[in-house]
Amino acid sequence: MRLHKLLLAFMVVLLGFQFSFAQGGYEDLLFQEVEVENPVYMPVLGIGTGVINYYGELKNDMQGLTQGTPSMRINLFQYIDKKHHWKANINVLMGEITGFERSYEETDKNRNFSSDIFSLGLNVEYGFGNIYQGNKKIRPFISLGGEYMEFDSKTDLRNELGEYVGEYVYYPDGTIRVDDHIVTRDYDYETNIQEEDFFGRGDYSTSTFAIVADAGLDFKVGNRVALRVASSLHYTFSDDIDGISYKNTIERIGDDMNDMFSLTYVSLNIDLFSEAKTKVIEKLFADVTGDFDYTLIADSDKDGILNLEDDCPDTPAGVAVDSVGCPFDDDKDGVPNYMDKEQFSNKGAIVDKYGVEMSSNKIREMLFDDVPAVTRDEVYMIPIGYGGWPGDREYDEIPEKFKKLDKDGDNYISFDELLEAIDAFFDFDSGYTADDIYELNNFFFAQ
Numbered sequence: 001m002r003l004h005k006l007l008l009a010f011m012v013v014l015l016g017f018q019f020s021f022a023q024g025g026y027e028d029l030l031f032q033e034v035e036v037e038n039p040v041y042m043p044v045l046g047i048g049t050g051v052i053n054y055y056g057e058l059k060n061d062m063q064g065l066t067q068g069t070p071s072m073r074i075n076l077f078q079y080i081d082k083k084h085h086w087k088a089n090i091n092v093l094m095g096e097i098t099g100f101e102r103s104y105e106e107t108d109k110n111r112n113f114s115s116d117i118f119s120l121g122l123n124v125e126y127g128f129g130n131i132y133q134g135n136k137k138i139r140p141f142i143s144l145g146g147e148y149m150e151f152d153s154k155t156d157l158r159n160e161l162g163e164y165v166g167e168y169v170y171y172p173d174g175t176i177r178v179d180d181h182i183v184t185r186d187y188d189y190e191t192n193i194q195e196e197d198f199f200g201r202g203d204y205s206t207s208t209f210a211i212v213a214d215a216g217l218d219f220k221v222g223n224r225v226a227l228r229v230a231s232s233l234h235y236t237f238s239d240d241i242d243g244i245s246y247k248n249t250i251e252r253i254g255d256d257m258n259d260m261f262s263l264t265y266v267s268l269n270i271d272l273f274s275e276a277k278t279k280v281i282e283k284l285f286a287d288v289t290g291d292f293d294y295t296l297i298a299d300s301d302k303d304g305i306l307n308l309e310d311d312c313p314d315t316p317a318g319v320a321v322d323s324v325g326c327p328f329d330d331d332k333d334g335v336p337n338y339m340d341k342e343q344f345s346n347k348g349a350i351v352d353k354y355g356v357e358m359s360s361n362k363i364r365e366m367l368f369d370d371v372p373a374v375t376r377d378e379v380y381m382i383p384i385g386y387g388g389w390p391g392d393r394e395y396d397e398i399p400e401k402f403k404k405l406d407k408d409g410d411n412y413i414s415f416d417e418l419l420e421a422i423d424a425f426f427d428f429d430s431g432y433t434a435d436d437i438y439e440l441n442n443f444f445f446a447q
Helices: 002-024 026-030 360-367 400-405 415-426 434-446
Strands: 031-035 044-055 069-079 086-101 111-127 138-155 158-161 164-167 176-178 181-183 207-220 225-236 260-270 278-282
Touching (some): 086 260, 111 207, 138 225, 158 181, 400 415
Antiparallel strands (some): 044 069, 044 260, 111 138, 158 164
8 A cells, every 4th residue: 555655745745746747838948057067156155243351461351262251253265276275365353352360469460451443464275175075064173374464462550439530459368448448440441551561561462463363164055155153273473462561671570381262153255156057058959869758748639738738739720728738618518618619608608609698498499409300229228316226216206496397296206397397497387496496306316
């Protein structure tokens, strides 16, 4: 049984395919989708967001790659090899780096900073597309490059209290005070570290270069859209982003390690300008050679509807047809317009082969037309009535709605009584519907 169902489903799908082919028309054979031999690939735009985490002399109170400060990243990449394993990237990063250190034993080590950064970078990327076969939905990558970065470091040193401004003083008991008043930090980084020269450095550069290593995954969303999840490490050539440097001469003196930060980000890469990998071309001639099934595009009666869909395959030439190839029949009398001599027949009326409504007298005459006799050997039995043989269905009595037709009261509808009921129906005097007359006819032959 399951095999039969599978075969039936296969036939339905196959016929559906053929009908969909025919529905498009043989004009579709003139169009063909082909692969572009050398498509032109334009730069791809990526827009993303992420978080920055700082690594330097100040122990950051932010923990984890995804718990830093927000940032925005814009990149533009271009393939640089034919197999699309290598890319050249230009990217812009805008964000904020923060650091905070709290000490209860050494109160001079209570330091904090925040720096807005802007960087312009260039890197070369390699995508591991060669380790997958077929359609690649996930593609790992690594990249290495450099960037130019500008920073502007400030510290939260002062707090507004009443009508005067006081400087934070950190006490061993963990409180922060301004003139003996216990306060809390307002996290307003109002003091420029370089301008205040807390550490005896004087002027120093607030820009630097950095080496950037990047790794992550590209998830294919569509032919022109990919989602990137990645993390990059930025090793700068400056030890001044947090203000704590080994070059300081007073106050806090740092180690000789340069400042670093990481960026964990999500980016949406959209290919807006590249040429499509396939295109549709129009051919001068349809390719129907070989074992092509010409019945798919045959139209025997030339009415514009293929034989596979034509319900009326022998329509005369020049006759207008509907979507299934049949001539129009506006009054729905069963006679098409091009043969109908009375194109506005009453709904449900009995008409002749020319669509002309027949009178009751004409119908009555047809009922009494002489029928040529036949010999006994030409006669055979056919089922009539309600779908059985005569006599198969027994009636105890005449149905209630037909009892008034039994004029002689013999509990039998005679042939004369049947004709009388039909005459009354066509004279609109009986009160019966067409369905009632059909039922009466069946009852008469089933008595």
